[in-house]
Amino acid sequence: MDTAADGSTLNVRTLKRACSTCSLNELCWHPSLSSLDLDRLKNIVRRADNLPAGGHLFQVGDQFTAIYAVRNGCVKSYTTDANGDEHVHGFHIKGDLLGFDAVYPERHRCSASIIQNCSVCVMPFDELEEFAAKLPSLQASIMQLISRTYSDHLLFPATAQAEQRLCAFLLDLSKRQEKQGLSPYELDLPMSRVEIASFLGFTVETGSRMLSKMQKEGLIKVKRRHIYLIDIDKLNHIATHGLITKH
Amino acid sequence: MDTAADGSTLNVRTLKRACSTCSLNELCWHPSLSSLDLDRLKNIVRRADNLPAGGHLFQVGDQFTAIYAVRNGCVKSYTTDANGDEHVHGFHIKGDLLGFDAVYPERHRCSASIIQNCSVCVMPFDELEEFAAKLPSLQASIMQLISRTYSDHLLFPATAQAEQRLCAFLLDLSKRQEKQGLSPYELDLPMSRVEIASFLGFTVETGSRMLSKMQKEGLIKVKRRHIYLIDIDKLNHIATHGLITKH
DNA sequence: CGTTAGTTTGACGGCACTCAAAAGTTGTGG
């Protein structure tokens, strides 16, 4: 439905449709923007379509140039430690933003790897800042987006039991899908078990065992990367209260 | 050395001295600031001195009003989960900023509790934004501070062994002390073992055992909350590479 | 000096890691 690859050739109506489910929405369609501002802002958004899995949006140490908004597909952000082991920091799907990790040191602190063919909107940060300098309310929006990006991360139960974290992970994906108008019950995971385990801080085997256990208990139905959430209420309870009901 | 409690009565020279080791430095003394701007910015900074341990700077759900810079003492940020258990997110000492957790939802997502009598600089965020709206480079500085606050957090080895995390924790404190002109070898912990354990994601007993073990190995010397770092090189190696030297 | 809170140490058990192998899936060439 979106054929134009260059932002400058899109008319406002087309762009609006393209952005309707995108997190950059709050930037592009900020209430304070006049239609004139909008036309100008529209022109700094670039598009990159059909990026193949395996490629990178950016890597550790790269100069900070832009903010990326995922339009479809999936990108993982990760770092590699001193032992060469990979640690996944997050998975970014339709509507998610990434790149803010480099706002301060002006070099990226993690790498962003495409794990499922994707399209992204690219917004050069210097142009964005320049534009926002004339528009204080846009500045505020950007700060809020930066803040939100990080603070969502902090709420995740980092120290809990493996099964609790796995429940929280599945529910998080479910909620993000639902926000995009998809079913909260059907998950088609774009990431491997290894990547899930790395993100949640346990081994592949533990993750696999937990999925099998949760299937036996009737909480979910697992078929490779397709997962059906049967009992979301119980999953929610485990994710927030853990396994053991404390006295 | 700093007696005035009200920012408006301080002259520039006094403020400059007071801020010389403070993270807000980059805001207050941004290169782009003319001395006129500086005078105006100075006026929005409030001071709160001799705040007693046990009190709060803010709590979960509180309206977002200001950014705080710790001048001395120690503040912990934490949340309480569905089971009533406390989870410490960070310890903030001299030179650290807090409050950015509420930039987005405009309500605080964690609580900030004073665990060691402290003084803070308070900067009302609406006034700061208003002022920064006229000064684009200041806006950029604020964004960088928000970004840095969070991204430091992401680099911490969250999933590693207990001893590795403890090493990383001690070294982090050591480096932050050194940045403030103090000895990197002598630590006087402002926080309890319970709080350390909560922050690092293990139990008090495990933490205590690790400290004892590290003392036996000649890495550190422990006497209650006073800790002397004997072999910083080896501590660094454990913090970055873990315990086991992988073939 | 007794009380209380914080810290350390010990014994034991379980969750998750390691090593290992089997089963299922995908891609390639004959």
Added chain:
DNA sequence: CCACAACTTTTGAGTGCCGTCAAACTAACG
């Protein structure tokens, strides 16, 4: 279409780190 290789996922067996429960020890304060 099948055979084979390479990869992903699952399952099993054994071990160890860390959590739980319990008690001793230390420092601080009235």
